[in-house]
Amino acid sequence: MNTYPLVVSQDLVFRSKATSLQSSVSVMVYSLSGLDRLNAENVSAAMAVVEETGMSRILVTDNAGKIVYDTRETGSAVGEYAVYTEVVQALLGYDVFTCNYQGGAFRSRASSPVLFRNQVIGAVYAYEYDTEQAALLAGLQNNLLRMSAIIGVVALVLTQVLSRALTRNISQLLTAIRQVREGAYSHRAEISGKDEIAQIGHEFNSLTDRLQKTENSRRRFVSDASHELKTPLAGIRLLSDSILQTENIDLETTREFVADIGSEAERLSRITEDLLRLTRLDSGILEPPTRVDVLPVLEQVMRMMTLVAQEKQVDLTYDASGECTVMATRDEIHQVIYNLTDNAVKYSGKVGAVQVSLHRRENWVELTVADNGPGIPEADIPRIFERFYRVDKARSRAAGGTGLGLSIVSDTVCKRGGTVEAANRPEGGAVFTARWPWKGGEAQ
Ligand code: ADP
Secondary structure: OHHHHHHHHHHHHHHHHHHHHHHHHHHHHHHOOOOOOOOOOHHHHOOOOOOOOOOEEEEEOOOEEEEHHHHOOOOOOOOOEOOOOOHHHHOOOOOOOEEEEEOOOEEEEEEEEEEEEEEEEOOOOOEEOOHHHHHHHHHHHHHHHHHHHHHHHHHHHHHHHHHHHHHHHHHHHHHHHHHHOOOOOOOOOOOOOOOHHHHHHHHHHHHHHHHHHHHHHHHHHHHHOOOHHHHHHEEEEHHHHHHOOOOOOOHHHHHHHHHHHHHHHHHHHHHHHHHHHHHHHHHHOOOEEEEEHHHHHHHHHHHHHHHHHHHHHHHEEEEEEOOOEEEHHHOOOOOOOHHHHHHHHHHHOOOOEEEEEEEEEEEEEEEEEEEEOOOOOHHHHHHOOOOOOOHHHHHHHHOOOOOOOHHHHHHHHHOOOOEEEEEEEOOEEEEEEEEEEEEOOOOO
């Protein structure tokens, strides 16, 4: 940027100087052209009519190079020999022009031979010393330099600012990745801006969010599961120790204790079964769904539950309407209806009444299980489908609950694109509603 305009303008000045100086010299040569020989008198007379504009010095020599005319007033070299290369070249018959730019001035020299009948009888030499155009050029050079300096500084500052902003986000991201890799799941990358790196940072943060949530629920699940397994195991140990340590224990008490051990073992196997079912659901590997008619499954569960309900003096009734076919497996539907009805019978009122309904509502198949029990405290409703969550721990355990039934229901239904919700009935009691997307056609 700095050099190119300067070189071009210098070249332009050189060219214009060459034209003007050479044409001035030609004029002088022309005015001397009638002379057969050059001497101080006839040259001065001929040169008197020539206008020497802007020239610093003009020399005219004879054919031996002796100066016969010099425009310089102080230190005139008339009578001396001109020792300039340009003069020598001109005496050899050549037109010569040289120009250079040095020390803030253009120095231009031009010389041409003077001919008489094709013989060189002398030479004209003109010299011009120009500071005006040189000053213009120097001004241009200064301006260019100043502009370059400003552009340079701006570019430097911009580079610094941009690279710092870029590397700041990258280093933040790297630190965060290392921290999270070491297990600090609560650490987040402090990212600012909207560029691609910032977007990667935000994606990383939301990934870490999920990782933290998964890790927390995994920890909670493991601790809850161990706690659940610990209780019946402790019971079994206590009972077996009592049998072993009591001397002369009678048969009746032994039977009682062994029966208790049996029911604790049963509880253990219920919990492990539920845990296995949940692990299978978590693994994401689902059995391929078929078109299932829900009504026959409902009738089967009702037949089974009626016996349990009668034992607890609960009045269990059901009604159904519409074509209720869904894409799932028979076992899944069985599990959902069983768990919800089992809960309703377990938690229904003293004179218990449980009503199960199955209907098709537009593109959904809806199953509702309502009871007349105490219902669920409003604050607990959002958490009721969490694993091991129980409203009344003592009552749930006493009723043989594992705290996993509803989360199995929720996971099973949601995996097939359905929903489950819990609510309290205005007349008292709880109502659970499970919905599956309806799939018309022949059940398989
Ligand atoms: P549990 O094995 O303890 O029954 P669930 O996951 O099936 O575990 O249910 C979780 C909790 O929800 C129960 O402990 C109970 O407090 C509450 N619950 C479930 N069904 C009902 C219901 N029909 N009426 C009142 N509370 C219920």
